[in-house]
Amino acid sequence: MSSTTYTDAVVDRATRHRDGPRLLLSVDLHVLHEVSSPQAFTMLADRALPVRDPSRSVGIPDHVVSTVPRRTGSDDPRAQRMLDVFSTNLARTGIEEIPLDSADHGIVHVSVSESGRVLPGQVVVCGDSHTTTLGALGALAWGIGTSEVAHVLATQAVWTPVQPVVGLRVTGTPGPGAGAKDVVLRVCGELSPRWGVGRRIEWSGPYIDGTSMAERFTLCNMAAELGARSALIPPDETTWEYLAQRLTPERLAGARAATEELTRAVTAAPVAATVDVDGLAPQVSWGTNLSHVADVDGRVPTSVPDDQRRAFEAALAYAGLAPGQELSSVEVQHAFVGSCTNGRIEDLRAAAAVVAGHRVAPSVRAVVVPGSRRVAQQAQEEGIRDVLVGAGFLWREPGCSSCVAINGDTIPRGERCVSSSNRNFEGRQGAGAITHLASPATVAASAITGRLAHPGEVTR
Template sequence: MNTLFDKIWDQHVVQIVDDGPTQLYIDRLYCHEVTSPQAFEGMRSRGLKPFRPKQIFCMPDHNTPTHDQDKPIEDPVSRKQVDTLARNAEEFGLTHFGMLHENNGIIHVVGPEQGLSLPGMTIVCGDSHTSTHGAMGAVAFGIGTSEVEMVMASQCILQAKPKSMRITVNGTLGKGVTAKDLALYIMSRITTSGATGYFVEYAGEAVRNLSMEGRLTLCNLSIEMGARGGFIAPDEKTFEYIKGRPYAPKGEEWDKALAYWRTLRSDDDAVFDKEVLFDAADIEPMITYGTNPGMGIGISATIPEPQNQSDEKALQYMGFKAGEKMTGKKVDYVFLGACTNGRIEDFRAFAGIARGRQKAEGVVAWLVPGSWKVYEQICNEGLDKVLEEAGFEIRQPGCSACLAMNDDKIPAGKLSVSTSNRNFEGRQGPGARTCLASPLMAAAAAVTGVITDPRELL
């Protein structure tokens, strides 16, 4: 009768507090430079040491420049945050993948690719997009800075148990429709608050057919629906992906882990607090037209009439009108990357459209791998050459233009087609206008200079 969420949660309960939150054991804590300084300071002021330092991994990603990483960071605030994390990790005896370390990258890209994020785990980080790791069959969620300190000190957290929701997508995704389109479609239907208070399990044929990279993208965007997190039951595809990764179990430990992981699924008669059903055939390549990730439409649709003042404000900010199509709108910037779409599959998709074509004049394109491992794969597969011939350059890993915390900011008024996860006012830079889309849609915009249905170029 249990859902997979119940099973993983219950196995990690240390103590249930009457009329209060649950004390939950945490298997893995990830720390980046933005939300950890106060936590370390709190530990220091109380004379505490991390309870289980081997379970904690640190790396800078938000403030790292995506060029000249071998030189000192120019921005003093960014430099201070990155340097502070390095010092704190050293002082507290924690593993630290600093800039230019072969394992450095965006924390939510590195965790799965290093085999640090595993099925059945509880995983937290002071970052809302921690839900990404749910693709591995883990219960992963973002936490606040005071909670980061709590986990460092005790390897536990106080949490109220969320309700459970299952989103089932039946059927097969059509040509040119990716995991990003699936996520944007779900958000356009249930809105950015439709999963508030829930932990989401994604199921159905369309979800099972996604690659691991696609699943990571889908789970990454769970938070944008208001969910506490989102995850997918692990299967043979998951195990194949994990096997042989640096931190994955080896030998006998692997066999033992695999036997346990194979039990991780919701019971056939499990009851969810809410069930939502979608048909993959209804989904086409998606793009957002407003200032939240739920304001998205299929590429062949027209911008809908505003339903309230907030919608009107969003259209005004974006400079769009109801009844218009998104196709043909002039694009200034294209961003491929972020913890949403900075993986090798995303670069393959982008290169597939760029191959034999040229970057449109007047478009600034930032292609940013999610980690040094992804960068290495891009070069090993010759994608860097394909992209170079088309007029693109690959930058160094980091969060880049996903958020205005480093050099890669979109100038005011400019329109960006971005593979990142948020399109709020000023998210990519003060006054920047952001349309969220898949790597295929981003590539189509980059080579045509306007928003284009990627299916026309496939």
């Protein structure tokens, strides 16, 4: 394969072997958590196989951990057993664990990006579909299954199909109150959740060029909702400024030199789609997949193409909505700010800017879960925590929390949560729970009003 795009160049550098339509790539960093790794360690133990290179793996508990204040693990005996097994497996195989009380602890994708473990040009895998988040740093990163986790542990390599690299170009300037989460919701809604299947995405365009690292993490995180194998933004000065705060000068210089060598002859990925977000309003999901997206001050669609009608009607029935209904009329009982999508300090700042001087509606249970201990500490130092707690938000410890209903932070059946997380599948936040995805600012505004609301309603 001749290197044409940045992604191709990374693939070429990492390729150990080609077998027809498959490539065997060396893995620079393997991130593990407690849910997708136990069976993988058992597979190795059953075959008496050692971990090939423990120094290139790191384990971080995040999915089933309790987020209640001063937690030490989980109140659920089954979840605690998973955490104990995870720690035992890591200690037995010599893999570093980032424990709950470590300054480095957080949701896996947040923790490894903040701590400088991920660099441009690396191949990074984890048993979690939102590993695409790390593509914001110019890494080739994607989620793998449990059997693949075992293979990487044993070989420090991963099989992957040969796939085309496509450009996803974004143009325009979003309107007041809208940011990266709104942009990626609109992209998913316009292109469909299967647009990226069988592809590797490179984000590009004037909008992308002007984004911050926090915005890039959000965009790459939710590229998983397009079905893409991986998604990244080739490194630029924004990337290096972020890494300069996390690497020694010597390591930074080495990473830059390696990247410059890697990218010497690359060209932009051929653009497969362009989405214009000029004047974009804050977005919200109304149904049960990421094609079900609309302006938060808009309405539920009244019609869809015939081939989508059955899914449309099923989504309306599950969400308890009617065609043409104003979304601003939809009352919510829960508001969640957090997750690997929107649990960074910039996200908490955005929520605090909306709620300052207001109170959460009495009918709403509002929760903030920082993406990491670093985020929590910075929020404390900046007074952001005080603003959010003062407005009536509950403050929790870092973890996946209400993004996924396996840790006690679940939404009751039939109740609605406006959430800054990444998936609105049926039952994603609890059996029978209804999820409306939105930005942290929109979540905050909805928490104050008690219904889906444009941030401008609160801040104007």
